[in-house]
Amino acid sequence: MNQGLENLGLSHDCGNPTGHQLRVDSLTVRYADTVALESVDMRTRCGRCVALVGPNGAGKSTLMKSLAGLIKPDSGGITWRGNPLSRSTAEIAYLAQRSQVDWHFPLTVRGLVEMGRFPHLGWWRRFRRVDHEVVDNALELMKLMDLAKRQISALSGGQQQRAFVARALAQEAHVLLLDEPFTGLDRPSQELLTELLGLLAKGGRLILAAHHDLASVPDIFDEVLLLKRKSVAFGPVAEVFNEKNLNECFGERRVVVAKSKVEI
Template identity: 55%
Template sequence: MSEAHHDCCDHHDHHHELVVENLCVQYRNIVALDNVNFATSCGNRVALIGANGAGKSTLIKAIAGLVPRSSGSILWRQTAVRKWSREFAYLPQREEVDWSFPITVRGLVEMGRYPQTGMFTRFSAADHQAVDQALETLEMNELQNRQIRELSGGQQQRAFLARAIAQEAHVLLLDEPFTGLDRRASSQLADLLERLAHEGRLVIASHHDLNTAPSLFDEALLLATHQIAFGPAKDILTEANLDTTFA
């Protein structure tokens, strides 16, 4: 086991628990999420599965503190999350990103330090080291001076994950991370998410491919605005549960 792996295991406690209780989100008169309840912890990969409009993106954004909750609570390490925690990193769907924005890979990853430093504070040696380590972890060193628009889809996902690593986030919230990736990029991303979870992070991702979900994720949450089922992916992804989810 590498020294970097030891460091990450020390930093990320496998027993850090995320508890979502009675979570509801409403947009004006439309109920987007109703009474969602689950608990999971660092070291797991959790798939959010449901039809379009089932509330997967809304749940990710609610946990990330990007949309207000109508009711319910989110606990992280036994502390109520009021709005946003810098221990959470949100990775949007790729089509939501303005890839024409003029920023290099390193510049994007450096943004991960802003929650610690503030946007206008000069980076310390520790900040530069965190960025260097994130680039190395995601094998992005050779691409660090390239504009993000010049990257492939898989490289773009890795760049955003590197930003999350530089942020020192414990919880990675990914919205459809595999969408639009070719088979090789998907395989690389799957290996990467497995490694990040093994190092002690919690990965929560919306996912639409039912065939790959049991091999990519440890746990699954089935949504149809309300919660259908939650538990180990291999147990939850039954024909009966999926029929109810996609009815």
């Protein structure tokens, strides 16, 4: 992974990156009488890797699904590149938690990655040469070509996550939303996924991930949103990922940050 981004195929031309801004403005989401998110604000853009951090029930998954267009907010809004989110769904890829996926569905790795091309196909969904080339490239980049014919149920946890990232690459998504992508992965798989996500961000994509391992936040992410139904703090990790904000976010737990190590 020491080649240039363009040689790897990870470079993503987003034109003027300052125009590729994701804005969350006063977002409020309710489930019946329960408030899941209340007046959440965030501003970020392509080229960054953002962690969504908070205790269980803080609204991380709800925010993810709202950003993916799967949940309609009660108030507030989300815009991407200055337009309502509903106009940009093809540019946003959502990767759900692995526990929510039916891994026994009879689908090969290639079949999963090919699904990423569906937004680009016509009415008859006929694959063109360019579609096959994009799928092959995504499989190569995620080191999955040798596993292309394997059923997704036969993959390891790390391979499953890479298969979903490959689907997002085949979709040519600008924004990747990952819900707890590192959960259940062994250390080598975590390290490989960390490296790939970092390269994707450097190549011009926007990565947002719900994340629960506080100790690894400074090593993986550029920005962090501390969430407890409301926005506790948002900004560069070096500025907002501190004891004061973490203790406010996690309540009575004692959070200690020292020398880039976080303990609870």
